[in-house]
Amino acid sequence: MIMERLAAWAMERFGERIEKELAAAKRQWIAPLRGRVLELGPGLGTNLPYLTDAHWTGLEPSQAMREGLQKRGAPGPLLAGSAEAIPLPDASLDAVVSTLVLCSVADPARALAEVRRVLKPGGTFVYIEHVAAPTAGRLCLQHLLRPACALLGCHPTRRTGDMIAQAGFDRILQEDLPVRGGLLLPHIVGRASQGL
Numbered sequence: 403m404i405m406e407r408l409a410a411w412a413m414e415r416f417g418e419r420i421e422k423e424l425a426a427a428k429r430q431w432i433a434p435l436r437g438r439v440l441e442l443g444p445g446l447g448t449n450l451p452y453l454t455d456a457h458w459t460g461l462e463p464s465q466a467m468r469e470g471l472q473k474r475g476a477p478g479p480l481l482a483g484s485a486e487a488i489p490l491p492d493a494s495l496d497a498v499v500s501t502l503v504l505c506s507v508a509d510p511a512r513a514l515a516e517v518r519r520v521l522k523p524g525g526t527f528v529y530i531e532h533v534a535a536p537t538a539g540r541l542c543l544q545h546l547l548r549p550a551c552a553l554l555g556c557h558p559t560r561r562t563g564d565m566i567a568q569a570g571f572d573r574i575l576q577e578d579l580p581v582r583g584g585l586l587l588p589h590i591v592g593r594a595s596q597g598l
């Protein structure tokens with residue numbers, strides 16, 4: 403619970419700066435989504451302005467984040483639960499969104515299998531995540547960050563892009579996303595789709 407409160411505080415404190423950095427990518431990758439969209443770990447709702455034309459559902463394990471988002475006004479059902487066990491039927495969603503979440507989930511491979519399960523044929527998984535650095539020197543620096551990140555439940559050295567590539571999606575379009583601080587925490591943005 404203390405870690406959850408700490409993470410909620412960090413999102414309040416630093417969320418705006420991170421948001422400015424990611425806004426263009428969110429406009430490009432998230433805003434076009436339509437239909438039934440599940441957002442994993444919406445936190446305090448930074449993606450909601452980009453999902454106004456979708457039927458949004460949130461899945462958030464942290465009670466502190468859920469309370470914060472309810473106060474701000476969640477535009478749809480906000481479910482308690484985790485990405486590793488999505489409480490929705492098979493093939494029921496047009497899209498799933500995850501921004502800065504797969505660094506935190508306990509079992510990312512399980513979460514990605516769940517994303518595939520709940521997506522309809524032709525459905526899309528859109529993600530923005532920070533990932534392990536590509537060079538040994540930068541990876542060393544990331545390892546130094548690990549204790550501080552652990553306080554927020556975050557794993558800075560996770561190879562999330564590789565995990566998505568191995569998760570069994572039919573098509574993946576993925577790019578590096580330049581951000582300030584990206585030397586230490588490189589970001590990726592992408593779209594993974596299921597075949598029809």
Ligand SMILES: C[S@@+](CC[C@H](N)C(=O)[O-])C[C@H]1O[C@@H](n2cnc3c(N)ncnc32)[C@H](O)[C@@H]1O
Pocket residue numbers: 413442443444445446447448449461462463464467483484485486500501502503506507508
């Ligand atoms: C760094 S915050 C990002 C919040 C939001 N997605 C954003 O971009 O502003 C990480 C979020 O992932 C949530 N989270 C952590 N573990 C999760 C899990 N297993 N399944 C779903 N969400 C999870 C946290 O509670 C938190 O809301």
